[in-house]
Amino acid sequence: xxxxxxxxxxxxxxxxxxxxxxxxxxxxxxxxxxxxxxxxxxxxxxxxxxxxxxxxxxxxxxxxxxxxxxxxxxxxxxxxxxxxxxxxxxxxxxxxxxxxxxxxxxxxxxxxxxxxxxxxxxxxxxxxxxxxxxxxxxxxxxxxxxxxxxxxxxxxxxxxxxxxxxxxxxxxxxxxxxxxxxxxxxxxxxxxxxxxxxxxxxxxxxxxxxxxxxxxxxxxxxxxxxxxxxxxxxxxxxxxxxxxxxxxxxxxxxxxxxxxxxxxxxxxxxxxxxxxxxxxxxxxxxxxxxxxxxxxxxxxxxxxxxxxxxxxxxxxxxxxxxxxxxxxxxxxxxxxxxxxxxxxxxxxxxxxxxxxxxxxxxxxxxxxxxxxxxxxxxxxxxxxxxxxxxxxxxxxxxxxxxxxxxxxxxxxxxxxxxxxxxxxxxxxxxxxxxxxxxxxxxxxxxxxxxxxxxxxxxxxxxxxxxxxxxxxxxxxxxxxxxxxxxxxxxxxxxxxxxxxxxxxxxxxxxxxxxxxxxxxxxxxxx
Amino acid sequence: xxxxxxxxxxxxxxxxxxxxxxxxxxxxxxxxxxxxxxxxxxxxxxxxxxxxxxxxxxxxxxxxxxxxxxxxxxxxxxxxxxxxxxxxxxxxxxxxxxxxxxxxxxxxxxxxxxxxxxxxxxxxxxxxxxxxxxxxxxxxxxxxxxxxxxxxxxxxxxxxxxxxxxxxxxxxxxxxxxxxxxxxxxxxxxxxxxxxxxxxxxxxxxxxxxxxxxxxxxxxxxxxxxxxxxxxxxxxxxxxxxxxxxxxxxxxxxxxxxxxxxxxxxxxxxxxxxxxxxxxxxxxxxxxxxxxxxxxxxxxxxxxxxxxxxxxxxxxxxxxxxxxxxxxxxxxxxxxxxxxxxxxxxxxxxxxxxxxxxxxxxxxxxxxxxxxxxxxxxxxxxxxx
Numbered sequence: 001x002x003x004x005x006x007x008x009x010x011x012x013x014x015x016x017x018x019x020x021x022x023x024x025x026x027x028x029x030x031x032x033x034x035x036x037x038x039x040x041x042x043x044x045x046x047x048x049x050x051x052x053x054x055x056x057x058x059x060x061x062x063x064x065x066x067x068x069x070x071x072x073x074x075x076x077x078x079x080x081x082x083x084x085x086x087x088x089x090x091x092x093x094x095x096x097x098x099x100x101x102x103x104x105x106x107x108x109x110x111x112x113x114x115x116x117x118x119x120x121x122x123x124x125x126x127x128x129x130x131x132x133x134x135x136x137x138x139x140x141x142x143x144x145x146x147x148x149x150x151x152x153x154x155x156x157x158x159x160x161x162x163x164x165x166x167x168x169x170x171x172x173x174x175x176x177x178x179x180x181x182x183x184x185x186x187x188x189x190x191x192x193x194x195x196x197x198x199x200x201x202x203x204x205x206x207x208x209x210x211x212x213x214x215x216x217x218x219x220x221x222x223x224x225x226x227x228x229x230x231x232x233x234x235x236x237x238x239x240x241x242x243x244x245x246x247x248x249x250x251x252x253x254x255x256x257x258x259x260x261x262x263x264x265x266x267x268x269x270x271x272x273x274x275x276x277x278x279x280x281x282x283x284x285x286x287x288x289x290x291x292x293x294x295x296x297x298x299x300x301x302x303x304x305x306x307x308x309x310x311x312x313x314x315x316x317x318x319x320x321x322x323x324x325x326x327x328x329x330x331x332x333x334x335x336x337x338x339x340x341x342x343x344x345x346x347x348x349x350x351x352x353x354x355x356x357x358x359x360x361x362x363x364x365x366x367x368x369x370x371x372x373x374x375x376x377x378x379x380x381x382x383x384x385x386x387x388x389x390x391x392x393x394x395x396x397x398x399x400x401x402x403x404x405x406x407x408x409x410x411x412x413x414x415x416x417x418x419x420x421x422x423x424x425x426x427x428x429x430x431x432x433x434x435x436x437x438x439x440x441x442x443x444x445x446x447x448x449x450x451x452x453x454x455x456x457x458x459x460x461x462x463x464x465x466x467x468x469x470x471x472x473x474x475x476x477x478x479x480x481x482x483x484x485x486x487x488x489x490x491x492x493x494x495x496x497x498x499x500x501x502x503x504x505x506x507x508x509x510x511x512x513x514x515x516x517x518x519x520x521x522x523x524x525x526x
Numbered sequence: 527x528x529x530x531x532x533x534x535x536x537x538x539x540x541x542x543x544x545x546x547x548x549x550x551x552x553x554x555x556x557x558x559x560x561x562x563x564x565x566x567x568x569x570x571x572x573x574x575x576x577x578x579x580x581x582x583x584x585x586x587x588x589x590x591x592x593x594x595x596x597x598x599x600x601x602x603x604x605x606x607x608x609x610x611x612x613x614x615x616x617x618x619x620x621x622x623x624x625x626x627x628x629x630x631x632x633x634x635x636x637x638x639x640x641x642x643x644x645x646x647x648x649x650x651x652x653x654x655x656x657x658x659x660x661x662x663x664x665x666x667x668x669x670x671x672x673x674x675x676x677x678x679x680x681x682x683x684x685x686x687x688x689x690x691x692x693x694x695x696x697x698x699x700x701x702x703x704x705x706x707x708x709x710x711x712x713x714x715x716x717x718x719x720x721x722x723x724x725x726x727x728x729x730x731x732x733x734x735x736x737x738x739x740x741x742x743x744x745x746x747x748x749x750x751x752x753x754x755x756x757x758x759x760x761x762x763x764x765x766x767x768x769x770x771x772x773x774x775x776x777x778x779x780x781x782x783x784x785x786x787x788x789x790x791x792x793x794x795x796x797x798x799x800x801x802x803x804x805x806x807x808x809x810x811x812x813x814x815x816x817x818x819x820x821x822x823x824x825x826x827x828x829x830x831x832x833x834x835x836x837x838x839x840x841x842x843x844x845x846x847x848x849x850x851x852x853x854x855x856x857x858x859x860x861x862x863x864x865x866x867x868x869x870x871x872x873x874x875x876x877x878x879x880x881x882x883x884x885x886x887x888x889x890x891x892x893x894x895x896x897x898x899x900x901x902x903x904x905x906x907x908x909x910x911x
Contacts, residue, residue, distance in 0.1 A: 137680055254755060255763040307744045307827065308752060311679040311709060377679070379759045459755050 015070045023272055024066050031059050058239065065241035069266040072245075072472055073396055074335055089337035091406045093167055098337045098404040101161050105364055106341045108152050113290060116148055120290045120343055120358055129285050136281070140304070140313035146297045151367035155449045158366075158402065159184075159442070162412055165404070182434065183419035184441045189406055191417040193424065197479060198521055201471065203249040204514075206522045211251025212463040212514030225253075232256045241266055249470035251463055251514070258379040264469050265392040269385045277384035280322035287325075291359045295320045299370045308458045312377035316370050319387050323394075329361035332395035337405035338362075363399070368446075371453040372398050375461050397474055401449050409474040414448050415441055417478040422485055425524060429489050438498040443505050444481040451477060452508075460513045480513060483520035487511070527551055528818065544793040549844055552817060553694070553796050554789045559780065560798070560817035562667045563628045566601045572783035597776040597812050601669040604648040611668055615642060622671040626814075627664055638671060672811055676804040678756060683709040685750070685802040685810075688819065689777055689869065690839055692795045694788040696872035698857075699781055700842060701774065703865045704831055707748040745825040757808075765808055773802060773810045778870045780812060795843040797835075838864030 019025055032050050035041055041049040054060045089095045113120055124132070135142060163184045170188050192200065204210065209224035219225070228250065235243050236259050244263045252260050262268070284292075299316050303309045309316075323329070333340055340362025342355045373390050380386040400410045407413065422440055423430045433440050447455050451474070452464060467476050484505065485492065491504045527550050544550065558564050573595050576584035585593050602611040604625075615623070625645065627635040639645055648666065675682045688702035757766040777800055799819025803811050821836065823829035841862040857873075 253763070254758040258759055305744065307748075310744050310746075311681060311748060314680055378756050381760050458752065462759075 011071070014074065015067055018070055018074075019063075019066055022066075023270065024062065028054070028059060028063065031057070061239055065239070065263070065266050068241045068245075084334065087335055088333070088339075089405045089407075091167075093169075094165075094337060094404055094406050094412075097161070097165055099339070101158075101404060102339060102341060105152055109290070109341075109364060112150065112152075118290055118293075122288045124286060124288050128288075132285050136285075136318070138314055139317040140299075142296075144293065144296060146293060146300065149293050149297045151298060151301075152294060152364055154367040155446045156442075158411075158449070159445045162404065162415060165412065182423055182430065183416075184439050185412065185416045185419060187412065187416070189413050189416055191408075191413055191420050192475070194421070194521065194524075197475070200473075201467075201476070201479075201517075201521060203470075204467070204518055204521060206518060209250060210514050210518070211253065211466075212460070212512065213518065215251075229253045229256070232260065236260065236263065239263065245470055245472070247470075248466045252466045254459075254462075257462065257466070261379065261469060262385070262389060265389060265396070267385065267388045267392060269382075269388065273388055274384045277322065277387050280325050280387075281318075283325040284321045289324060289359055291324050291365060292321055294365055295324070295370065298365055298367060302368055302454065303370050303374045306371075306374065306454055309371075309374035309377065309454075312374060315377050315381075315383065315386060316373055318383050319373050319390055320365070320370060322387060323391060324359040324361055324363070324365075326361045326391065327357075329363065329391065329395060330357060332399060333362060336399050336403055337407075337410075338399070338403040363394075366402060368450050368454070371450050375453050375458055375465070378458055378462070396472075397468060398451065400474060401451065411449065414474060414478040415445065417475060418444055418448070418481050421479065421482040425482070426486055426489060429485065429492060432493055433501060436496055436498065436501070438495070438501040440485060442498070443502055444485070447481055447484075447508075448477045452480065455508045456511060456513065457509050460511065464513050476517070479520065480517055483516040484508065484511065486520055486524070487516055544791075549793055549795065551794075551796060551843075553691075553794045554791055555787070556796055556817045558787050559784045559815050561628050562601075562626055562814055563603045563665060565780070565784070565815060566598060566603075566667065568787065569595075569598055569780060569783045572779075594775075595779060597772075597779070597810065599670045599672060599811055599813075601667050604645070604666045604668055608648055612642065622673055623668050624671045625666050625668050627666055629665070639668075672803055672805055674806045676806050676808065678709075678753075681709045683707045683748070684813065685753075685773070685800075685804065686819070687750075687773070687777070687800045687802065688797055688835055689781075689800055690795065690797045690842060690866060691781060692843060692858075693792070694781070694785040694790045696876075697778075697781055697785055698871050698873070699778070699869045700863065700866040701777065701869040702835060702838070703750075703867055704834070705750045706831070707750065707753050709746040709748065745828060747825070747828065761808065769804065769808045769810060774869060776802070776810060776812050780815065781870070795839075797839050834865055838862075838866050842866060 031054065035050055035053045038053065041053065051060075054063075085095060089098065132139075163186070165185070165187050167187050198205075202208075209228060211225070211228065214224040215221070232247060232253055233256065235247050236256060241263055244260050248260055248264065267273075295317070299313060299320070303316055304313050330340060340357045341364065343358035372394065373386075376386055376390055376393070380389055397409070400407060401414075402411065404410070404412060419430075419441055430440065451468070452461055456464065464476065464480065468474060488504055492501060495501045495504060558568055573584060573592060576595070577586075583594050587593050600614060602608075602614070604611065615621070620640070622638055622640045624636065624638050645668070675684075685705060685707055687705035690700045690702070692698050692700075754766060754770070757769065796817065797819070799816035801813040801816070803813055805811065821832050823832050841864060842858045845858055845862065
C-alpha cells in the first residue's frame with residue numbers, strides 16, 4: 001500500500017515542478033522584489049515579512065488557486081516507480097483498445113486525405129491569407145465545398161468499439177446468460193451505486209437549496225436565492241478557487257457564472273494569454289490544415305442548425321481552428337489514455353526526426369465536437385477568454401468522453417454506471433427495452449458523449465455543467481441519463497420498437513435537470 | 527379580419543353596425559398607432575401634453591432630451607417636415623437615416639441614406655417635382671438610423687413582441703411572454719459601402735428569407751428567454767432587468783399616447799406586433815407597431831408559437847368559448863391568460879394603487895403591473911413594484 005507521506009511529497013514535488021518557470025512564478029518573484037521597498041519589510045524577519053505581504057496583497061491566494069488547479073487536473077501518482085503509461089491508463093487491455101481505436105481513426109483520416117488528394121497541412125498563399133484575415137469575424141459566411149468531406153467518426157461508431165471491449169483476465173466461468181449480459185458494456189469496472197452517489201453528491205439533497213429548483217417563480221427569493229447570490233459575490237470577491245468549486249455545487253446565479261467558472265478553471269486572461277491566442281490565430285491564417293475542413297463541416301452540420309447556438313457560428317470557428325493548432329494541449333496526453341497521432345513529412349515515413357503531431361494539438365475532431373464549445377458562447381463574448389475556458393474544460397473533462405480508459409469519469413465507466421443504475425432501479429423497464437431491441441445505452445450514449453450539449457435547453461445545460469465543475473467529475477452525466485429514463489418510464493414501457501423508444505426520448509428540451517437528479521438520487525424508493 | 531375589411535366595416539358609408547355578439551380583431555382607427563407617421567405624431571403630442579401639465583414623466587435632461595420618454599428615434603415626416611429634417615441632418619452630417627414608406631410593411635420600400643442628395647425628391651420646394659401635388663407624393667418618414675445596435679455573435683437583431691389590447695379606456699393590455707429576436711443572416715457592419723445591402727440592415731423575415739444563408743430550421747430566430755440568459759450571463763442581472771423593464775415601459779407609454787384618440791369601440795380587441803431594437807448601451811428603441819403581425823410561420827417552432835398566440839389571444843378576447851357579448855367587462859380570469867401576462871391594467875392600477883401583490887421579481891411581471899404613482903411623486907422607472 002502506498003505510504004501516504006511518500007505520496008504527498010511526490011505530489012508536492014510534481015506541483016512545484018509544474019509551477020516553476022510559469023508566469024505566476026515570475027510574477028511572485030517580481031512582487032517579492034518590489035515589496036523590499038516597503039517599510040514593513042525588515043531585514044531581520046525578511047522571509048516572514050514577505051510571506052505576510054504576499055498574503056495581504058492577494059498573491060498567496062493566486063498561488064493557492066494555481067496549486068488547487070494542478071491538484072484537480074493531474075491524478076495522484078500511484079507509485080513512484082510507475083511507468084508513464086500507467087499514469088495515462090493503468091489497465092493494459094484498455095491501453096491496447098485505445099491504441100487500436102486510434103489506428104482506425106488515423107487510417108480513416110489518411111484515406112480521406114489520399115482520396116481527396118488534399119495534403120494534411122499546407123501553407124496558404126499570401127492572397128488567401130489576406131482574405132482569411134479580413135473574413136476572420138465572419139467565417140460562417142464562407143461556403144467552401146464540403147460535400148466530399150465526411151466526419152472522421154460519429155459517436156455511434158465509438159459505441160460499437162466500447163461494446164466489444166473485453167478484459168482478457170476476466171473469466172467469470174459462467175455461460176453468457178441473461179443474468180450477466182444484460183447491458184452493452186461488458187467490462188468489470190467499479191462503479192458507484194446510489195448510496196455512494198448520494199454521499200458524493202450530498203449537496204444535491206432534498207433539504208439543501210439548489211439553483212434550478214429553489215429559484216423558480218413560485219418560491220420567494222428570500223428563502224434561498226438572495227442569500228445564495230450574496231455568498232456567490234463574496235466568493236468572487238475573495239477570488240478563492242476551492243471555495244468557488246464548493247459553491248457552484250448548488251448552482252451558479254446566471255450573472256455570476258462566467259466569473260465563477262473562470263475562477264474554478266483558474267483562467268485570468270492575462271496579456272500573455274491574449275498574445276498566445278493571437279499567435280494561434282496567425283498560425284491559422286498562415287497554414288491550412290485538413291482538419292479545418294472537418295471543423296467547418298461539423299459546425300455546419302450541428303451548431304448552425306441549433307436553435308440556441310446558430311448565432312455563435314463564427315465564434316466556433318475562431319475557437320476550434322485555433323484549438324487545433326495549440327500545442328499546449330499536448331500536455332494533457334500525460335494523463336489521458338490517448339496518444340496524439342503522428343504524421344511524417346512527405347517522403348520520410350518512419351523517420352522519427354521528421355515526425356510531427358497531427359493535428360498540432362493531437363485531437364482529431366469527430367461529429368458533434370463543436371457542441372462542446374457552443375454553450376460557452378452564452379457566457380463569454382471575448383474570443384481569447386472563450387478560447388481559454390474551452391481549452392481548460394477540454395483538458396479537464398471533455399477529453400474523457402471520447403477516449404477509452406478505466407477512469408471513473410471516462411466514458412466507459414459512465415456507460416457502465418448508467419446501465420447499472422438502470423438495471424438496479426428500473427429492472428422492469430430495462431428488461432422491457434432490451435426485449436424490444438432498444439438497449440437503453442444506444443439512446444443515451446450520444447447524450448453523454450456530448451455532455452448533453454444540444455439536447456437540453458441551454459439554461460438547464462449550464463446548471464448541469466455547474467455541477468460537473470463543482471464535483472470535478474462527469475459521473476453526473478450518467479446519473480442524469482438514468483434519471484431521464486426514469487422520468488419517461490411510463491411512456492417507455494408502452495413502446496414496442498427501438499424507433500418508438502427513440503421518439504419518446506427525442507426531445508429533452510423541456511426537461512428540468514435539477515428536479516430530475518434530485519428525485520432520482522434522493523426520492524426514489526429503492 | 528383584414529385591415530381592409532375593417533375599414534369597410536367601420537366606414538361611415540356602409541352604415542354597417544356590429545351587433546352585440548360580434549367581436550372584431552382591429553380597432554377602427556388602429557392606424558393611429560400602426561402607421562409610422564401617425565405613431566410618431568401621437569407620441570410627440572403626448573410628450574408635449576405631459577410637459578404642459580408638469581408631469582414628472584416629461585422631465586428632460588441637460589441636453590433637452592426626455593429622460594423617460596425618449597424611446598423613438600428622431601423622426602420627421604416627409605415631405606412635410608423636410609426643412610426641419612435638413613436642419614437636424616446638418617447637425618450630424620455623418621449620420622445615417624432610414625427612409626420608410628408610411629403605409630407599407632414587411633420591409634418594402636425601405637432604404638438608407640447618408641447624403642441629402644439621396645432624398646431630393648421629397649424636398650418641398652423641389653424644382654424637379656414641378657407640379658406634382660402633395661398628396662400623390664407618397665408619404666415617408668425618415669428616422670435616425672440606429673447604427674450602434676447591440677450585436678450578438680456579431681449579428682444584428684431586433685425584437686418582435688406581441689401585445690394584446692382589449693380596451694383603450696381604461697387601458698388593458700397583455701404582453702405575450704414568448705416574443706422572439708430576429709437575426710440578420712449577414713454580419714452587421716456600419717460601413718457605408720454596405721448601406722445598400724438590405725440583408726445586413728433589415729431584420730424582417732420577409733427579407734431575410736431570401737438571403738443565401740437563411741436557415742429553415744431555426745429561421746434566424748431566438749427566443750426572448752435566450753436573449754435574457756445571454757444578457758444576464760454577459761452583462762449582469764441588474765442591467766438586463768432594467769432593459770426589460772424599459773421595454774415594458776415603452777409599450778405601455780406608446781399605448782397611453784394613442785389611447786385618447788383611439789375609437790374605443792367595445793366590439794374591438796387588437797393584437798399588435800411591436801418591433802424594438804436594442805442599442806449597444808442596452809437602450810431599447812421603438813421602431814414600429816404592426817396591426818397585422820405576420821401569422822404565417824417559417825419554421826416548425828414558429829408554427830407552434832403562432833398557433834398558441836392565436837389560441838391565447840382568442841381566449842382572452844372571447845371568454846370561455848361562448849357566444850361573445852361585447853358588453854362584458856373585459857376582465858378575463860387569470861387562468862385563461864395562457865402565455866400572456868398582464869402588462870398594464872388601468873382600472874386595477876387606479877383602484878388599488880397601494881396594493882402591491884408583486885413579490886420582488888423584477889422583470890418577471892406577475893399579475894398587476896403599473897402601480898405607478900401617476901399623480902404623486904416620481905415614477906420608479908426600473909422596477910414596477
